[in-house]
Amino acid sequence: xxxxxxxxxxxxxxxxxxxxxxxxxxxxxxxxxxxxxxxxxxxxxxxxxxxxxxxxxxxxxxxxxxxxxxxxxxxxxxxxxxxxxxxxxxxxxxxxxxxxxxxxxxxxxxxxxxxxxxxxxxxxxxxxxxxxxxxxxxxxxxxxxxxxxxxxxxxxxxxxxxxxxxxxxxxxxxxxxxxxxxxxxxxxxxxxxxxxxxxxxxxxxxxxxxxxxxxxxxxxxxxxxxxxxxxxxxxxxxxxxxxxxxxxxxxxxxxxxxxxxxxxxxxxxxxxxxxxxxxxxxxxxxxxxxxxxxxxxxxxxxxxxxxx
Numbered sequence: 001x002x003x004x005x006x007x008x009x010x011x012x013x014x015x016x017x018x019x020x021x022x023x024x025x026x027x028x029x030x031x032x033x034x035x036x037x038x039x040x041x042x043x044x045x046x047x048x049x050x051x052x053x054x055x056x057x058x059x060x061x062x063x064x065x066x067x068x069x070x071x072x073x074x075x076x077x078x079x080x081x082x083x084x085x086x087x088x089x090x091x092x093x094x095x096x097x098x099x100x101x102x103x104x105x106x107x108x109x110x111x112x113x114x115x116x117x118x119x120x121x122x123x124x125x126x127x128x129x130x131x132x133x134x135x136x137x138x139x140x141x142x143x144x145x146x147x148x149x150x151x152x153x154x155x156x157x158x159x160x161x162x163x164x165x166x167x168x169x170x171x172x173x174x175x176x177x178x179x180x181x182x183x184x185x186x187x188x189x190x191x192x193x194x195x196x197x198x199x200x201x202x203x204x205x206x207x208x209x210x211x212x213x214x215x216x217x218x219x220x221x222x223x224x225x226x227x228x229x230x231x232x233x234x235x236x237x238x239x240x241x242x243x244x245x246x247x248x249x250x251x252x253x254x255x256x257x258x259x260x261x262x263x264x265x266x267x268x269x270x271x272x273x274x275x276x277x278x279x280x281x282x283x284x285x286x287x288x289x290x291x292x293x294x295x296x297x298x299x300x301x302x303x304x305x306x307x308x
Contacts, residue, residue: 034263036061039117043100043157044127046073049176049224052255053124054081054093060259062122063091065113069099100127100153101145110160119168120161122262125154126176135189143190150194155201165214172215174261175202176254179222179276183283186294206267217261221271223248 040057044050045066058064058081068074074095081093094116098109113120129149131142158173165171180188181195199218206216249271261269270277283290 034060035122035259037063038121039063039065039113039119040122040124041065041067041113041120041161042124042126043067043098043154046070046077047126048251049254050126051077051080052251053126053258056255056259058085058090058093061090063117064093065096065117065120066093067096067098067109067127069097071095071097098127098157100157101129101149103148103152103156106153106156107160110157114161114164119164120171122172122174123158123161124174124176124258125158127153128176128178130188130191132187132191134187138190143193146190147194147197150191151197151201154198158202158205162209162214166209166212169213172217172262172265173202173205174258175199175216175218176258177218177220179220179270179272179280181218181220182270182280183290215265215267217266217268219254219257219261219269219271221249221254222273222276224251224254 035057040062042050042053042057042064045054046068050066050068054064054066054077064081066074066077074097078093078095081090094113096109096112098105100106127149129146131138131146154175162171162173165173175198177199178191178195180192181199184192184196199220202216202218209216254271257269257271260266270280279290
């Protein structure tokens, strides 16, 4: 019996390894076929996540339209992509200047994209502007700027490209949102409000365009880190309660998940470890407990003593 186990166990491990390898290869080829020759628009392509999405979709053979408000950043990303890709299997990315906070230019950008390719198959709404401060210290002008960049900008671009998808009865729109579209946390009032608003818009839109075979997908990670290993929360209760809000998820993880969303046409993905996921349900089922934990975290962070 013991001798048999000595031979069987290595064979079993070898077989499992082989199956995993085959699964990964099939998954990789499937992902590539899902986006090959597709026109893919990525906003804020020069961000940490935007760059990884550009890399993944460029490798998959997509016709990329890379949008950002920083032309030097776009050129640098372009050079990086074309230097490592096989020109026989990929397309030259198109670069477009786009500042989603400037709503007046969005329609012209959408027209430029459609004039170039005639259609858009996949739109990845990735652009976002963040702000961290107490609500009473944020000016109304800044509140409006955050809403323009995080809400009005994405929905304006979506509305400009959507009729083309509806007329062709195909297309997919991916919203890269945030956990703060699910519940708010302190010192993020303007940001959380914009994320709630944009998630509500795309949840409604999903039902409206289903009959036209247009897929609306949302992905809500906790916090996408641009510098691995760095956190910005000092209060210990926050580190315990929202662990990945402190350390975040790596842009590579999110980009690969975006590819899976496109391939499988998923409607909603929430990227977080179990504690933030539980917080979403706690906010719904036991709001008093959730609010108490949040308030406790604020007091600890600000070092505010309890009232006697």
